[in-house]
Amino acid sequence: MPDRFVTRGFVGRREPTGSAQAARIPPGQHLVRDFPVLSAGPTPRTPLGSWSFKIEGLVKEPASWSWADFLKLPAQDFVKDISCVTKWTKLDTRWRGVSVDILLEHVELDRRAAFVTAFSDGGYTTNIPLPDLVNGQSFVAYEYDGKPLAPEHGGPARLVVPHLYFWKSAKWVRGLRLMERDEPGFWESLGYNNHGDPWKEERYTGD
Ligand SMILES: Nc1nc2c(c(=O)[nH]1)N[C@H]1C(S)=C(S)[C@@H](COP(=O)(O)O)O[C@H]1N2
Numbered sequence: 001m002p003d004r005f006v007t008r009g010f011v012g013r014r015e016p017t018g019s020a021q022a023a024r025i026p027p028g029q030h031l032v033r034d035f036p037v038l039s040a041g042p043t044p045r046t047p048l049g050s051w052s053f054k055i056e057g058l059v060k061e062p063a064s065w066s067w068a069d070f071l072k073l074p075a076q077d078f079v080k081d082i083s084c085v086t087k088w089t090k091l092d093t094r095w096r097g098v099s100v101d102i103l104l105e106h107v108e109l110d111r112r113a114a115f116v117t118a119f120s121d122g123g124y125t126t127n128i129p130l131p132d133l134v135n136g137q138s139f140v141a142y143e144y145d146g147k148p149l150a151p152e153h154g155g156p157a158r159l160v161v162p163h164l165y166f167w168k169s170a171k172w173v174r175g176l177r178l179m180e181r182d183e184p185g186f187w188e189s190l191g192y193n194n195h196g197d198p199w200k201e202e203r204y205t206g207d
């Protein structure tokens, strides 16, 4: 980072680190430029040939895609800011993947469906209210920064729910289960907040 060796006053056209950027950092968070890895266990390595993505639970018929079928779904590029409850925020992360809206078009939701549990290889789960996943708010990503998503960051595919703390963005995600009631996932059972909005600092149970 050569910028560090230049007196700030002389870096004329550099993007100001002042108000515009600061306004994008949720309370209690600090900016990082690297991409930390936070995994509760070992990185699972499911061969793509046995990978699938499922939508199950309160749907008329479950949906399931193989890796090859998943790649045929309409994909989009997303540029999003992400915030981890351990207090780092990273701006303008670049992803490619499939909007959860597109995935849900393939199922008929039961009218009782109100919450979602995302489930992953390795047994990780996280719970998210259905309204927080729809209308362009979340996607299943398989590329990061123009390259296949690295295994330590959740590759081959991970959920990304950028407006909630990053523990809601399940790495190695294998499906979404529609449910009537909210059911705490892995971190939520260990004292983290059921919802996790960084702008409201919903870090722990009871925040
Ligand atoms: N399957 C799975 N997903 C996970 C985790 C995990 O341990 N296992 N950690 C969560 C947490 S706490 C964070 S902050 C982010 C970290 O993602 P990263 O390692 O790509 O930065 O992934 C989330 N998703």
Ligand SMILES: [Mo]
Residues within 6 Å of the ligand: 038, 084, 085, 086, 166, 167
């Ligand atoms: Mo985290």
